[in-house]
Amino acid sequence: MHYQENTMQPSLFISHGSPMLALQPGASGPALARIAAKLQRPDAIVVVSAHWESEALRVMSNPRPQTWHDFGGFPAELYQVQYPAPGNPQLAEDIVQRLQASGLAATTDDRRPFDHGSWVPLSLLYPDADIPVVQVSLPSRQGPGLQVRVGEALAGLREQNVLLIGSGSITHNLGELNWRSTGDEAAPWALEFRDWMVERLQEDDLTALLDYRRQAPHAQRNHPSDEHLLPLFFARGAGNAFAIEHQGFTLGALGMDIYRFD
Numbered sequence: 001m002h003y004q005e006n007t008m009q010p011s012l013f014i015s016h017g018s019p020m021l022a023l024q025p026g027a028s029g030p031a032l033a034r035i036a037a038k039l040q041r042p043d044a045i046v047v048v049s050a051h052w053e054s055e056a057l058r059v060m061s062n063p064r065p066q067t068w069h070d071f072g073g074f075p076a077e078l079y080q081v082q083y084p085a086p087g088n089p090q091l092a093e094d095i096v097q098r099l100q101a102s103g104l105a106a107t108t109d110d111r112r113p114f115d116h117g118s119w120v121p122l123s124l125l126y127p128d129a130d131i132p133v134v135q136v137s138l139p140s141r142q143g144p145g146l147q148v149r150v151g152e153a154l155a156g157l158r159e160q161n162v163l164l165i166g167s168g169s170i171t172h173n174l175g176e177l178n179w180r181s182t183g184d185e186a187a188p189w190a191l192e193f194r195d196w197m198v199e200r201l202q203e204d205d206l207t208a209l210l211d212y213r214r215q216a217p218h219a220q221r222n223h224p225s226d227e228h229l230l231p232l233f234f235a236r237g238a239g240n241a242f243a244i245e246h247q248g249f250t251l252g253a254l255g256m257d258i259y260r261f262d
Helices: 028-038 076-080 089-101 116-125 140-159 188-203 206-210 230-238
Strands: 011-015 044-053 057-060 106-109 133-138 162-168 242-246 258-261
Touching (some): 011 140, 028 242, 028 258, 044 116, 044 230, 057 089, 089 106, 089 140, 133 140, 133 230, 140 206, 140 230, 162 230, 188 206, 188 242, 206 230
Parallel strands (some): 044 133, 044 162, 057 106
Antiparallel strands (some): 242 258
């Protein structure tokens, strides 16, 4: 595969919300469409999703990943949605080499499908599904520091017109969502946490960010487990200058923010 030289892509953090985002995109759909319109079309996309947790780093090398509906209890039409983007085994090998060169052991996985943390936001960002996509797993037990290192190891791909995406959620406590909520209102405890994270990102205070579970207000309440926030650290590791592309909440406490790092 030929990559375009000297075409710098950003890294993105996308809050992917409920799987129903694919059918009911709300404000996120137009926001993702605007982002895609601003970016030069990437030659490939690399995604770290909250929904591929692993013990060790693994890289999707499947040339034709299936669309995995890795959830239950949703309307039948959601299970009909397909995202038939190709994989890219050559890029997967490149990623493994970059990770290993940074002292991070990684292996390929030639059977991995696209989980909804990947295909749901991508279906709104690039709905034609014609850009190759490679997922990198999330060793969630190893915390945010590892994700910063993974992002740093892969940052050079941005110079080869590869878009790097961390897909998770800025707040994620499914047990406290208001499923009757129809507006954009946010629970105070969710808003306070989101604002603290944004302030630290604006200050580029990586020390505080890495210690967010102790320092951020309502950290445990917003993230009973932190797999949905960890992709943010991947995006931050892969880029520097921070910008807010979109902010909002759904279901009262599910943050839908999208951030960009250049």
